Amino acid sequence: MTAALARPARIGLALFLAGAAAFFLLPLYVIAITSLKPLAEIHAGALFAWPLAPTLAPWRIAWSEACTGVACEGIRAGFLNSLAISVPSTLIAVALGAVNGYALALWRVPGARWLFGVLMIGAFVPGQVMLYPLVRALGSVGLVGSLPGIVLVHVIFSMPLMTLLFRNWYASLPLELFNAARIDGAGFWGAFLGVLLPISGPMLGVAAIMQVTGVWNDYLLGLVFAGADYAPMTVQLNNLINTTTGTRAYDVDMAATLLTSAVPLLVYFGSGRWFVRGITAGALKG
Amino acid sequence: MADVRLDRIRIELGHRPVIDDLSIEIGDGEFLVLLGPSGCGKSTLLNAIAGLTDVARGRVLIGGEDVTGADPAARNIGMVFQSYALYPGMTVEKNLSFGLRVRGLPRADIARRVAAAAELLQLTSLLARKPAALSGGQRQRVAIGRALVRDARVYLFDEPLSNLDANLRTALRRELRDLHRRLGATMIYVTHDQIEALTLATRIAVMDHGVLQQVGTPDEVYARPVNRFVAAFLGAPPMTFIDGTLTGEPGTLRFAGGGLALALAAGATAGAGRAVTLGVRPEHVRLGQGALAGRVVMTESLGASRVVTLDVGGTPLAALDHEPRAWRDGETVPFAIDPAPLSLFDPASGLRL
Numbered sequence: 001m002t003a004a005l006a007r008p009a010r011i012g013l014a015l016f017l018a019g020a021a022a023f024f025l026l027p028l029y030v031i032a033i034t035s036l037k038p039l040a041e042i043h044a045g046a047l048f049a050w051p052l053a054p055t056l057a058p059w060r061i062a063w064s065e066a067c068t069g070v071a072c073e074g075i076r077a078g079f080l081n082s083l084a085i086s087v088p089s090t091l092i093a094v095a096l097g098a099v100n101g102y103a104l105a106l107w108r109v110p111g112a113r114w115l116f117g118v119l120m121i122g123a124f125v126p127g128q129v130m131l132y133p134l135v136r137a138l139g140s141v142g143l144v145g146s147l148p149g150i151v152l153v154h155v156i157f158s159m160p161l162m163t164l165l166f167r168n169w170y171a172s173l174p175l176e177l178f179n180a181a182r183i184d185g186a187g188f189w190g191a192f193l194g195v196l197l198p199i200s201g202p203m204l205g206v207a208a209i210m211q212v213t214g215v216w217n218d219y220l221l222g223l224v225f226a227g228a229d230y231a232p233m234t235v236q237l238n239n240l241i242n243t244t245t246g247t248r249a250y251d252v253d254m255a256a257t258l259l260t261s262a263v264p265l266l267v268y269f270g271s272g273r274w275f276v277r278g279i280t281a282g283a284l285k286g
Numbered sequence: 287m288a289d290v291r292l293d294r295i296r297i298e299l300g301h302r303p304v305i306d307d308l309s310i311e312i313g314d315g316e317f318l319v320l321l322g323p324s325g326c327g328k329s330t331l332l333n334a335i336a337g338l339t340d341v342a343r344g345r346v347l348i349g350g351e352d353v354t355g356a357d358p359a360a361r362n363i364g365m366v367f368q369s370y371a372l373y374p375g376m377t378v379e380k381n382l383s384f385g386l387r388v389r390g391l392p393r394a395d396i397a398r399r400v401a402a403a404a405e406l407l408q409l410t411s412l413l414a415r416k417p418a419a420l421s422g423g424q425r426q427r428v429a430i431g432r433a434l435v436r437d438a439r440v441y442l443f444d445e446p447l448s449n450l451d452a453n454l455r456t457a458l459r460r461e462l463r464d465l466h467r468r469l470g471a472t473m474i475y476v477t478h479d480q481i482e483a484l485t486l487a488t489r490i491a492v493m494d495h496g497v498l499q500q501v502g503t504p505d506e507v508y509a510r511p512v513n514r515f516v517a518a519f520l521g522a523p524p525m526t527f528i529d530g531t532l533t534g535e536p537g538t539l540r541f542a543g544g545g546l547a548l549a550l551a552a553g554a555t556a557g558a559g560r561a562v563t564l565g566v567r568p569e570h571v572r573l574g575q576g577a578l579a580g581r582v583v584m585t586e587s588l589g590a591s592r593v594v595t596l597d598v599g600g601t602p603l604a605a606l607d608h609e610p611r612a613w614r615d616g617e618t619v620p621f622a623i624d625p626a627p628l629s630l631f632d633p634a635s636g637l638r639l
Contacts, residue, residue: 176371179338184385184432185359194388198375 035059035254042250058251062259066252068239075256078236082216082263084147085232089154090211093162096155097207098200101166102192106178116167123160131224138225145227153225154215162207169203170196209271213264233260287471288349288439289314290335295344297327297334303342304330305496312474312489317466319483320476322493323519328476331493332442335474337361349439364433368445370425372417378404378428379413382435389436403435406465423454430462434469443475447482459485480520484508492516509627514636517565517629523593523604528564529633532556541630545599546578551625556639563636565629568593571605573613576622582613596621 034042035058037051064074071077103109104116134153135144143149173196181191222232231239237260241253290312297305305327312318320328333339335346337358346354353361373381382403386396404410407427417425426446433441443462447455463486466473477483483490484504492499492507492515500512511517517525530543532550536557539550541564556562573594580596580603594613596603605621613619630639 174369174371176367176369177373179336179358180365180367180371180373180432181384182338182358183336183363183365184388184436186384186388187357187359190388194384195373198373 031254031257035251035258037251039247039249039251058249058255059259061249062240062252062256066240066249066256067243068236069243075233075236075240075259078231078233079259081226081230081236082233085150085154085222085226085230086212086215086263088151089158089215090208092151093155093158093211094204094207097159097162098166098197098204099192100159100163101168102170102196103188104163104167105170106175106191106196107188119160119163123164127157127220131220135224144225145229147226147230150222150226150230150232153221154218157221158211158214162211165207165210166200166203169200173199205271209267212267216263287314289316290440290472290474291345291347291350292331292335293345293347295334295346296342297330297339298342299330303496305334307344308496308498309344310491310498310501312472314472315470317473317475317486317488319487319490320474320493321480321483321490321519322478322499324478326493327496328478328493329444330496332444332474332476335440336363336365336442362436362438363440363442364436364438365442366426366429366433366444366446368448370417370429370449372425372428372432374417376416377413378409378415378417378420381417381428382409382413382431385432385436399435403431406434407431407461422450423458426450426458427461430465434465439472441471441473443473445477446475448477448479455482462486480522484520492519494519510638511565511629512638514563514565514631517631517638521567523568523606525629526566526568526603527631528566528601528603529561530564531561532558534558544601546601546603546623548578548623549625550628550630556630561633562639563631563633565631566603566623567627568604568606570624570627571596571603571621572624573605573607573619573621574609576620578622579618579620582615582617582619584615585613594619 033051036054038055062074064076066074104112138144138149181195186194219234222235237256240256292310294307294309296303322328330339334341341354345352382400383396404413409431447458487504490504490507491501494515500507500516508520528544530541532539534540537552541548541550580598583597584595586593592607594605594607632639
């Protein structure tokens with residue numbers, strides 16, 4: 001229940017929220033209108049002005065013609081690479097995280113406390129620290145610069161968080177449900193696949209959303225491990241913006257930026273409600 | 287069907303023993319009720335039989351077979367949980383058949399058993415529903431059906447009726463009793479509700495602080511409690527305890543204390559002159575006539591009868607009055623105490639004399 005606020009307080013709150021929203025939306029607004037302006041208008045300098053002659057040409061160029069280094073095929077290739085990286089990285093990470101969390105929460109795993117401690121540390125150690133050892137390790141088995149290599153790296157880096165999420169999810173479910181399945185004769189996989197996974201929808205959704213957006217937004221790991229052939233969209237975007245021949249095409253840069261962030265944005269808009277529901281679902285088991 | 291034997295078991299929670307050196311035998315076809323206040327270890331004991339809780343020492347035997355370290359799945363037991371624990375995504379039919387499916391029974395066999403269990407528990411019309419679309423009583427019947435659909439050797443019930451309202455509880459209690467009579471199965475039932483224990487059990491095991499206090503038929507446990515704990519835990523309204531001393535000779539012993547003086551039954555054998563605690567059940571106090579007298583402090587109606595609390599020389603004494611009459615507060619009432627069913631306890635140890 002929300003408590004009713006006094007009128008002046010409510011107006012103040014509304015003003016503050018509107019101000020905060022405007023503050024965060026302003027850059028997006030500038031990016032969006034700049035991507036629709038011809039270069040001449042941008043050079044005229046009216047940063048916040050509405051485009052006089054709106055055009056979609058920068059979007060077309062960003063998607064399929066702009067140069068990202070040597071090749072000039074737009075960031076389309078990067079989009080497909082990001083897709084090829086995100087889908088397996090998400091499916092594998094969520095599946096492994098769910099099994100790990102289930103095992104840690106409900107089964108007596110030898111050394112579970114120790115394992116859990118390591119996971120907690122893993123979740124908070126900055127990824128950069130592990131970058132060099134990981135490059136050496138993957139390099140020695142020839143996985144650097146390949147699709148399996150970058151997917152493997154994403155799965156490894158996501159394991160602490162995925163496992164923690166699912167462990168807490170399964171620890172929050174009524175224990176009697178799991179016990180009932182065991183009495184009914186179900187083993188490790190029977191109880192997981194038959195009873196617990198089917199009621200994990202909200203958590204699977206949350207984990208998938210976090211993983212998709214995390215992997216899609218990643219730049220560093222993609223730059224280091226994906227190599228030129230599988231460079232994700234973020235890396236291509238950087239290349240596109242830094243490949244300057246002649247005048248800087250701000251309109252194309254802006255369009256490419258919006259295209260790159262389109263997937264996470266759509267995921268958030270499409271699943272925001274679900275996201276919140278999943279996070280609170282453990283508290284309201286019914 | 288099988289008997290269950292717990293042989294000197296010890297159960298620890300975090301290295302602290304909650305049950306130690308406990309032994310009990312439950313006969314084939316028996317309905318044993320584990321009764322005790324919350325936290326007494328009765329559910330822990332049930333979980334140990336089910337294999338959901340580890341036994342640190344001792345043995346658990348089902349049908350003569352040592353299952354102490356066995357997985358719950360390997361024990362072939364059925365269990366009904368307090369929260370029902372129905373599988374939320376499955377229909378009633380799938381809930382009932384889950385245990386049969388994971389055990390890989392032939393499909394025709396599964397269908398036949400599910401139909402039989404549904405028939406027995408009047409669930410046939412609900413088979414296509416999900417648990418969320420069922421009432422509390424229906425959910426509990428599905429939970430019972432899920433346990434019964436397999437021919438388990440033992441059925442375990444963990445406070446299965448405590449989440450239901452009073453009328454439904456009475457109805458399901460009767461159904462359970464009827465079910466036990468028809469199936470002749472071994473059932474172990476945990477509850478803190480003495481009415482459930484007294485009505486359902488062939489034997490009651492009263493527990494407190496992880497220790498079995500008394501194991502016996504409902505009548506034995508009610509009429510001849512072995513100690514003050516059992517005497518106080520069973521009976522509503524509860525037994526009145528009065529401290530006093532014994533006088534006279536064996537055979538003609540008299541009790542005096544708390545403003546009361548009365549002759550005990552001839553069978554009482556405790557030593558004269560010693561201090562005792564007298565236990566009086568309210569139904570053995572007869573109001574209206576007799577050599578004793580007390581002042582009415584309070585009257586509580588139970589509908590068919592009334593609980594009248596008397597002040598007898600400073601000692602409160604509860605009486606159960608079945609006559610349709612009203613006593614005024616403050617009124618002095620003559621009464622008699624039936625000497626035969628009285629209990630005497632040692633004041634120090636609380637044990638029955």
